[in-house]
Amino acid sequence: MQRSFERPQTLEQAIGLLEKHGDAARPLAGGTDLLVQMRAGLLRPAVLVDLKGIEELMSLELGADEVVIGAAHSTASLRENADLVALFPGLLEAAELIGSEQIQGRASLGGNLCNGSPAADTGPALAVVQAVCEIAGPNGRRTLPVAEFLTGPGATALGVGEILVSLRISRPPARAADAYLRFIPRTEMDIAVVGAGAWVRLEADGSCAEARLSLGAVGPTVLPVALDALVGGPIDDAALATAGEAASAAARPIDDKRGTIAYRRQVSGVLARRALRIAADRAAQRS
Amino acid sequence: MTAVVIPNGLRAHCEGCARVEVEAVSVRGVLAALEARFPGFGAALGENVAVAIDGEVFQDPLYEAVAPESELHFLPALSGGR
Amino acid sequence: MAEDRKYRWVGTRPIRHDGVDKVTGRANYGADFALPGMLWGKILRSPHAHARILRIDTSRAEAMEGVKAVATAADLPEQRPGGATDLSNNILARDKVLYHGHAVAAVAAITAEIAAQALDEIEIEYEALAPVLSLDAALADDAPILDTARRARGMDDTGPTNIAARVDFSRGEPDQAFASCDVVLERSYETQTVHQGYIEPHACVADTKADGLVEIWCSTQGTFTVRSLTADVLGLDKSRVKVTPSEIGGGFGGKTTVYLEPVAALLSRQSGRPVKMVMSRDEVFRATGPAAASRIELKVGATQQGQLVAATARLWMEAGAFPGSPVQAAAMTILAPYKLDHLFIEGFDVVVTKPKVAAYRAPGAPQAAFAMESLLDELAQQLKIDPIDLRLANAVAAGDQLPYGPRYKTIGMKETLEAARDHPHYSAPLGENQGRGIALGFWFNNGLNSSAEVYLTEDGTAVVVTGNPDIGGSRASMAILCAEELGIDVMKVRPIVADTETAGYTDVTGGSRVTFATGWAVVNACRVIIEDLRRRAAQIWECDLEQVAFDDGRCLPVEGSGLSHDPLSVAEIARKMGSTGGPINGQAQLSARGAGPGFATHLCDVEVDPETGHVDVIRYTAIQDAGRAIHPAYVEGQMQGGAVQGIGWALNEEYLFDDEGRMENASFLDYRMPVASDLPMIDTVIVEVPNPIHPYGVRGVGETPIVPPLAAVANAVKHASGVRMQSLPISPPRLLAALQEQAAE
């Protein structure tokens, strides 16, 4: 099998290469998933299409209404943008959890999503801020909410020749903020046993206007948890307990070497409560 | 006479004795004396025997000296002990 | 005898002589070596945990282009009874495979990729047998027997059994003594299979010459061990094998045996070319020595005042596929630190279908101490006695007899306990969900055989040659000892680790013996040189040898000798070597006796998350008697490393197997060793109770520090959460389940 490495400078060239080689080709961003899988013998792509030469995938724009993050932009340099961190502390918490310092020098949000792992850290964090995936392919461009982009373990909505270009996120309204927590037995270099992204918007009087919660690692893909019961009331211990129970009930985990069903259910509730608490506190500070 | 303390697992091979006194100047002599008194004892002891003589452990003890007032303990050979 | 004098270098912290190479990335490790024309070797491993090998067909692999050799056990000589049978069967399975990942065949090819493809072309027919994956499974009446010909050593004929050996130690009448005790605790403890987790996988290059001479370059803790075992497996004279060590990226006991070297030598013989083999992390986990899983039933009786009276212990340890768990060492250590007039200890070595265990720092002792130190913590709590006071009240001292016979000489057990009690850590306040645990550890330490050569250069600097791969900074310690003896600058000493044909015979880097025993040989070799220097000074001054003293790097007239020469430095005499008798070299060898046992007391604070069962170690202090710390930084490094490995063992590390016996977590992602961010700085306190027999009072320090942490952590978890975990690891799901059970009661 002939292996080749391509580094196109435009989206069109990249899409052309992917279309031409079909299953034999793979897009490469940071490679922190892809290269590991290749070394383990799980994948043997004949053509690697490096996306890091394409400007749009490497960009970061903080617009008046919207933030656009290039899909191949490294998470380490996202973290260095203080304005971005201030806007979406939860999303950056998730990005900061990926691997280690070294891994983050390469890892991208696009790679994290396109790899399709149910335990990927940025999935729940992107879902609760209602990020939208900008996709380019042989038939032009389209957009999809993150929750629809992720379709199952290892699977995404991308068709043949399609590339995730960027993630678009609306600037948060007043009194709204996000948070992300994950549980691992260690402090880093581990895969989420449970991940919980939370987003809260408060009314001026401090009561809950809107609350969103998404769980990772406890279902085939990111699991949204409905929190309608919280709206209109204060975000107090009772409300959080209700949310925790809803999270435990929504979780659909499996038993594996990283955790049992019972354990993951339990921890889903704990993290849900804690992440919502942090998001609510942050939202309150933005009043 | 040098005192030899016999571990439980070997007592069946020396008529149940827990402690035997022998006349010897080296560990080799101790073994010979035990074998003379209890034929088959040496075979039961096996090849890689370690001993403690007056508190000091010897992994390869055949030619070590023993005194009349010495006390010698057999230790099953250490394995995996590195 | 340990001398009490002021030292110039001993106890200082010079940078390590191998440090620059390491921090600049230039040091060569096992996988860095290469030879022209070299082939790549790969091993085909068993997909079954337990199976009979019915047929092996290598013809398709042999026919592949680029494949230069294919080897199976049929290419190895039969071993004589009592020979290296188990080792030979472990490196290439003969009739049966005994664990998932057991080597069955090997290929050498011109590239690693071709070698890997060739493995797929080897056809093996197996008859799968039921795996045996736990002590319970191995000991069950109807258990599948790994080796039906084997009988248990140390037991009356049992018939076919998975018990490979039994040992026992006894004193007094424990059963009667229990009746007189005010309190008797009887508990059972379990630990799981864990790995040493060295960063560097096993790697070697072997070159078998046309005349049958074998040269090996590899990463090992014992070059002479590799020489000996490789020669045994291949049926060669030991002088036909030469082993050159690389730098070593960790071993912790796991690199004291061979896996690849004889296979690479065999493939090299068949192909006529050098062969390189490097394990993947997956292979390291599946097929190299883990540490034994254990079960210990322990019963201890005491008076109301906290005097220990009697104890019995029954220990079972998994040896893996072949006999040789460290159960005997566990049995010897479990009650060793405490005065007990009545005791009975019984240990069983049990084979299971898992990789054969290898040594791991103080083999057997961490599991044993987990049981004893947990039980004593519970006893202290029940008797309302401070846990350190309880241990002090029962601590052994010089003259006390060990359960297996010998008597203690000078030891530092009480000193480490007192240092712990007096340390600010012990009385520091704790917050909510926090708890503090203490535990003690004992390890024998070893002496064994060492050689050393010291060569003086013509400008009076020195080269120190030993045969111990430097795994923990020992080169720096050898240089310090040489500098201290000869009175020269420590950075002017060049310590090297030589191959098996350059260094004299030296036992493995293990058993905490290198600074103690090889260091002692270096001291003796330096003393040979000092004698020679005095002789030369006498020659120069035309006086008697007795009139020349040596002090701090200079020969000088003995006081009262009436001579009035200016002192002659080592360098001055070295410059005159040609005119005073030729080169100045010292050599020494010894079988080191009197390795004083090591004791350590550890203090551990944890915070438990009651909702997730997560345990955070928030403060840790390791206190240990080092005899005398030659290079304190590397003593502290040993103490910290041992503590960290023990914490990992306590909290998250364990092999997970599926029902078929396949390891499910053969990677550092899922085999969860602690990472740096998991831990606080491990504080250290070096206690120095010099070992009276050693010229510098040294005791081994490398193994003792892994003994206390298992119980220190478990005891801390108990005091933080109320739950006493008698089965390791205390992973979050297990602790949460235990917390919920406690809440339900």
Ligand SMILES: Cc1cc2nc3c(=O)[nH]c(=O)nc-3n(C[C@H](O)[C@H](O)[C@H](O)COP(=O)(O)OP(=O)(O)OC[C@H]3O[C@@H](n4cnc5c(N)ncnc54)[C@H](O)[C@@H]3O)c2cc1C
């Ligand atoms: C040591 C280590 C620790 C890790 N820890 C974590 C962790 O804590 N949490 C976590 O979530 N992940 C973790 N990961 C996984 C990985 O680092 C992340 O998923 C990372 O975000 C992947 O990004 P990447 O740019 O490296 O992706 P790549 O490896 O380059 O790509 C991943 C996959 O996505 C495809 N792809 C990439 N970009 C695009 C695109 N723009 N369009 C279409 N397809 C694309 C690739 O073809 C490939 O299939 C870890 C990995 C390692 C090696």
